[in-house]
Amino acid sequence: MASNRNLLVLPGDGIGPEVMNEVRKIIAWMGKKRAVGFDITEDLVGGAALDKHGVPLTDDAMKTALEADAVLFGSVGGPKWDNVEFDKKPERGLLRLRKEMDLFANLRPAKVFDPLVDASSLKPEIVKGLDIMIIRELTSGVYFGEPRGRTKLANGDFEAFDTQRYNSSEIRRVCAVAFELARKRSNKVCSSEKANVMHTGVLWREEATKLHKEKYADVQLSHMYADALAMQLLRSPNQFDVIVTDNLFGDILSDEASMLTGSLGLLPSASLGAADATGRRKAMYEPIHGSAPDIAGKGLANPIAQALSYAMMLRYSFDLDKDADLVEKAIENVLAAGYRTGDLLVGNTDGVKKVGTQEMGDAIIKELDRLA
Numbered sequence: 354m355a356s357n358r359n360l361l362v363l364p365g366d367g368i369g370p371e372v373m374n375e376v377r378k379i380i381a382w383m384g385k386k387r388a389v390g391f392d393i394t395e396d397l398v399g400g401a402a403l404d405k406h407g408v409p410l411t412d413d414a415m416k417t418a419l420e421a422d423a424v425l426f427g428s429v430g431g432p433k434w435d436n437v438e439f440d441k442k443p444e445r446g447l448l449r450l451r452k453e454m455d456l457f458a459n460l461r462p463a464k465v466f467d468p469l470v471d472a473s474s475l476k477p478e479i480v481k482g483l484d485i486m487i488i489r490e491l492t493s494g495v496y497f498g499e500p501r502g503r504t505k506l507a508n509g510d511f512e513a514f515d516t517q518r519y520n521s522s523e524i525r526r527v528c529a530v531a532f533e534l535a536r537k538r539s540n541k542v543c544s545s546e547k548a549n550v551m552h553t554g555v556l557w558r559e560e561a562t563k564l565h566k567e568k569y570a571d572v573q574l575s576h577m578y579a580d581a582l583a584m585q586l587l588r589s590p591n592q593f594d595v596i597v598t599d600n601l602f603g604d605i606l607s608d609e610a611s612m613l614t615g616s617l618g619l620l621p622s623a624s625l626g627a628a629d630a631t632g633r634r635k636a637m638y639e640p641i642h643g644s645a646p647d648i649a650g651k652g653l654a655n656p657i658a659q660a661l662s663y664a665m666m667l668r669y670s671f672d673l674d675k676d677a678d679l680v681e682k683a684i685e686n687v688l689a690a691g692y693r694t695g696d697l698l699v700g701n702t703d704g705v706k707k708v709g710t711q712e713m714g715d716a717i718i719k720e721l722d723r724l725a
């Protein structure tokens with residue numbers, strides 16, 4: 354179906370293409386039954402692109418990504434490419450997309466579905482009803498700061514170094530995304546850094562506070578050191594709504610939060626850029642899991658994280674909230690009916706139906722049919 358919405362699909366490596374196949378079924382269903390159509394281009398990324406083109410992302414694919422309204426990304430990497438030179442590593446394809454699309458705000462929801470409250474490694478009473486959103490700054494900080502590298506010292510030792518660097522605008526734009534999102538949720542933001550020991554942390558806290566005072570005083574703002582936050586996420590995670598933090602702390606804290614929900618196979622993410630004059634933001638949606646080489650090709654992967662990434666795309670790139678709600682509801686109902694891929698077989702497994710990737714995808718489609 355022709356539409357005004359251009360979507361680039363990059364399935365990538367390992368389980369990426371397997372879970373993306375299931376999402377393509379959901380996309381087709383939404384096109385047919387709810388007139389939510391896309392003009393879809395598909396391309397290679399990561400090891401798959403390296404094998405075919407000698408680079409982890411071609412310039413053509415990069416151009417298509419820059420022109421698309423949204424990119425739906427699978428996952429990249431795997432042991433086959435572990436020893437390729439640094440600049441050709443599959444992950445460089447992903448980093449190039451993030452950098453050139455200037456996707457500075459990474460949204461990672463951690464939500465516990467009621468039927469899976471037993472799957473968390475924490476007690477059900479601690480995680481029940483959990484619904485938090487971690488916003489990680491994605492294009493600056495220590496993963497990009499210069500200088501970086503390694504040198505050989507006079508005594509023969511090697512010394513390696515990275516630079517943690519942030520400027521005011523980088524901090525303000527990601528904090529603005531957090532405040533705006535909080536207004537649509539429980540109106541609470543916790544900003545996290547290590548202002549006690551890092552200059553970037555001091556600047557982060559100053560800028561978050563200033564911006565809050567200038568434009569978002571209606572939102573409740575708190576600050577917490579990143580190490581304290583790591584503890585509080587395990588002790589009483591329900592105290593948080595939106596958390597905003599830098600690239601490095603966000604990487605670690607969002608992985609920690611994801612484990613509160615039970616499985617990597619359930620967690621989507623969105624990465625957003627600045628709004629242009631028409632209000633359109635460059636955006637990429639991807640599950641937080643990797644290419645899972647240990648189960649790739651076996652039909653065992655859970656497609657839910659990829660499907661929820663598609664739902665986030667409907668919500669944040671196209672304002673199709675009702676359609677996103679429908680996909681999320683179908684997934685919750687399928688879980689409530691006891692369908693479980695292997696990664697979800699923890700805790701109480703009485704009455705569950707063990708399924709593979711395709712069966713999980715089919716169950717979601719069947720539930721969409723029923724709900725519609």
Ligand code: NAD
Binds near residue numbers: 372429444654655696
């Ligand atoms: P991983 O997320 O691929 O896997 C961790 C564990 O979780 C594995 O046991 C895996 O089987 C399981 N798992 C992950 N997703 C699952 C799903 N949908 N369903 C069921 N089980 C699932 O992380 P890893 O093993 O550390 O990394 C594997 C490769 O993926 C590496 O090459 C790494 O660099 C790459 N990676 C890529 C991305 C990305 O593309 N964004 C992110 C993380 C890791």
